[in-house]
Amino acid sequence: MMIDLKGVEKTYRRGSEDVHALRGIDLSVAKGEFVSIIGPSGSGKTTLLQLLGCLDIPTRGSVMLNGQAVDHKKEAELVAIRRKMIGFVFQQFYLMPGLSVYDNVALPLFFNRGRARQRDHILSLIESVGLKARADHKPGQLSGGEMQRVAIARALVNNPGIILADEPTGNLDTENSDRIMDLLKTLHRDGLTVVMVTHNNVLAAQADRIVVLKDGTIRG
Amino acid sequence: MIFLKFAFKNLMRHSTRSLLALFGISTSVAVLFSILSFNKGFEKGLAKELERTGIHFMVVPSGCPHEVASLVLHGSIIPKFLDLSVMDKITAMEGIEFASPILVAQLANPQQDRLDLTYGIEMARLPQLKPHWVIEGRLPENDREVILGSEAAAHMGLKPGDALSYPNVGVSFQVSGILKKTGSQDDAFIYIPVKAAQTIFKKPSGATAIGVKVSDPAALTRITDSLSEKVPGIQIVTMSQVMNSISSLAASAKVLSLSIAIIAIMVSAVGVMNAMLMAVFERTQEIGMMRAVGASRLDIFRIVLKEGLLLTITGGIAGIMVSVAGNDLIELFVRKVMPYVPSENMVRFDAGIAAASMVFALLVGILSGLYPAWKASIINPIEAIKG
Numbered sequence: 372m373m374i375d376l377k378g379v380e381k382t383y384r385r386g387s388e389d390v391h392a393l394r395g396i397d398l399s400v401a402k403g404e405f406v407s408i409i410g411p412s413g414s415g416k417t418t419l420l421q422l423l424g425c426l427d428i429p430t431r432g433s434v435m436l437n438g439q440a441v442d443h444k445k446e447a448e449l450v451a452i453r454r455k456m457i458g459f460v461f462q463q464f465y466l467m468p469g470l471s472v473y474d475n476v477a478l479p480l481f482f483n484r485g486r487a488r489q490r491d492h493i494l495s496l497i498e499s500v501g502l503k504a505r506a507d508h509k510p511g512q513l514s515g516g517e518m519q520r521v522a523i524a525r526a527l528v529n530n531p532g533i534i535l536a537d538e539p540t541g542n543l544d545t546e547n548s549d550r551i552m553d554l555l556k557t558l559h560r561d562g563l564t565v566v567m568v569t570h571n572n573v574l575a576a577q578a579d580r581i582v583v584l585k586d587g588t589i590r591g
Numbered sequence: 592m593i594f595l596k597f598a599f600k601n602l603m604r605h606s607t608r609s610l611l612a613l614f615g616i617s618t619s620v621a622v623l624f625s626i627l628s629f630n631k632g633f634e635k636g637l638a639k640e641l642e643r644t645g646i647h648f649m650v651v652p653s654g655c656p657h658e659v660a661s662l663v664l665h666g667s668i669i670p671k672f673l674d675l676s677v678m679d680k681i682t683a684m685e686g687i688e689f690a691s692p693i694l695v696a697q698l699a700n701p702q703q704d705r706l707d708l709t710y711g712i713e714m715a716r717l718p719q720l721k722p723h724w725v726i727e728g729r730l731p732e733n734d735r736e737v738i739l740g741s742e743a744a745a746h747m748g749l750k751p752g753d754a755l756s757y758p759n760v761g762v763s764f765q766v767s768g769i770l771k772k773t774g775s776q777d778d779a780f781i782y783i784p785v786k787a788a789q790t791i792f793k794k795p796s797g798a799t800a801i802g803v804k805v806s807d808p809a810a811l812t813r814i815t816d817s818l819s820e821k822v823p824g825i826q827i828v829t830m831s832q833v834m835n836s837i838s839s840l841a842a843s844a845k846v847l848s849l850s851i852a853i854i855a856i857m858v859s860a861v862g863v864m865n866a867m868l869m870a871v872f873e874r875t876q877e878i879g880m881m882r883a884v885g886a887s888r889l890d891i892f893r894i895v896l897k898e899g900l901l902l903t904i905t906g907g908i909a910g911i912m913v914s915v916a917g918n919d920l921i922e923l924f925v926r927k928v929m930p931y932v933p934s935e936n937m938v939r940f941d942a943g944i945a946a947a948s949m950v951f952a953l954l955v956g957i958l959s960g961l962y963p964a965w966k967a968s969i970i971n972p973i974e975a976i977k978g
Contacts, residue, residue: 482886
């Protein structure tokens with residue numbers, strides 16, 4: 372199993388009240404599986420994605436990534452796992468405005484000092500998302516769809532096992548959404564495990580499996 | 592290196608704000624650098640000037656030591672005169688190479704309706720008393736010839752060979768030479784032979800001060816001790832005392848000016864901190880993203896800290912350059928406000944002081960960057976990304 376969650380609970384403290392974002396989640400995702408997570412706002416989708424992305428640790432329960440327990444790990448260890456195994460794609464793209472497409476794609480490598488920066492590797496990623504001619508462009512010169520493709524290339528630069536996409540098409544028109552979905556499906560075909568959070572049932576249906584979250588628990 | 596590139600790019604994203612913070616830092620570093628350079632130059636110039644004065648001590652009427660200090664170096668008017676017999680008593684002592692009277696007074700100039708400052712001095716001793724003087728023309732050869740300070744000459748429109756008369760006291764002089772600009776108060780005087788001065792002011796053997804050179808400097812203390820014992824109503828000021836007196840004056844000015852510089856730097860540090868904090872708050876989401884794609888807390892901390900350092904180091908370099916470029920103006924200002932200033936150029940580029948100012952700028956950068964960097968490093972990536 373690439374992802375294995377058992378009895379995962381997450382409770383936040385907001386002001387004086389406890390918010391139970393996740394109330395006991397059991398979820399397994401096989402290596403190379405493409406899973407969609409859908410559910411209304413506040414159902415715990417994003418919290419779940421954050422636990423999978425080692426941005427947070429559960430209040431209770433266990434999280435295993437590729438057979439390695441990541442709950443209760445220290446921040447430094449979580450950073451290391453994130454660098455090695457996880458590629459994030461966000462709804463808002465979050466590219467660095469001052470840096471070129473090439474440098475934006477290479478960004479995670481700057482933090483991952485153990486890994487050499489291979490120009491060919493970076494350029495081939497840019498080519499694989501169809502932006503070869505734009506490697507030197509700044510984000511401001513790109514369309515939304517192009518920016519999200521840069522973000523996907525960035526997510527792949529560390530050769531992660533898991534791609535976590537948080538509403539990756541939320542800010543895009545249909546044509547660009549389709550193109551992003553095609554890219555994610557290609558990654559999935561190439562053997563990556565893809566977990567995508569979305570509101571869009573049509574897009575969700577393109578995954579191998581749909582997980583429906585409601586009030587912090589899995590329904591179906 | 593890449594962090595530095597980030598830092599630079601980030602600063603350029605808010606160029607106005609960064610430039611303002613930069614301006615604050617560079618101004619305060621410029622002030623600090625100027626003050627330190629000036630003080631060093633001042634002390635050096637002072638030591639040099641005293642070294643060049645060819646006398647070991649001054650005998651003056653008892654009074655205020657600061658007054659004496661300024662008299663010894665550049666002449667000022669003390670409304671007291673030494674007793675007529677003092678000169679004889681000094682020369683009668685053993686071990687005295689020479690004693691030279693100086694008589695400084697104001698002389699009314701009815702033609703120009705002003706008071707001229709006259710400095711009675713033994714012209715034959717001039718090369719020993721004022722060894723650094725450069726005179727255009729020649730030294731006076733008789734009691735009717737005078738030298739003018741460059742400012743005095745310019746003021747009165749006189750050149751060597753011209754006449755300068757005081758009908759009110761019934762004397763007329765001829766200008767034999769003009770003292771080349773020294774940049775000090777020496778420039779403002781009319782140097783007349785001391786004998787002529789004594790006649791004009793009706794002090795046949797009087798003096799405002801007597802400069803003394805001893806034949807053996809090692810015997811200085813013994814001579815001054817016995818002199819003050821034998822001659823009442825005088826005060827002996829050695830050159831080292833003068834130096835100390837001026838140095839302590841300069842030191843209090845230094846403390847004051849340094850405190851102002853420190854306050855300026857603290858204010859600019861707050862400016863840098865503010866600019867950095869704003870930049871951090873605005874980039875919350877971006878920082879969250881960086882954390883998600885693999886940046887550790889330390890990475891974020893370093894990126895923000897480097898921004899602050901880049902800002903303050905650039906500001907420091909700019910400040911030092913501005914200060915070096917503007918040192919003539921600073922010197923001009925200081926000469927106006929300080930009672931005594933050595934005649935040489937004082938504010939010069941000094942690598943040690945530049946390095947010290949840079950270290951200070953660096954410290955300010957670190958201190959003002961620490962809090963914003965820490966704030967940035969504790970940004971919760973989850974909340975940041977969600978907005």
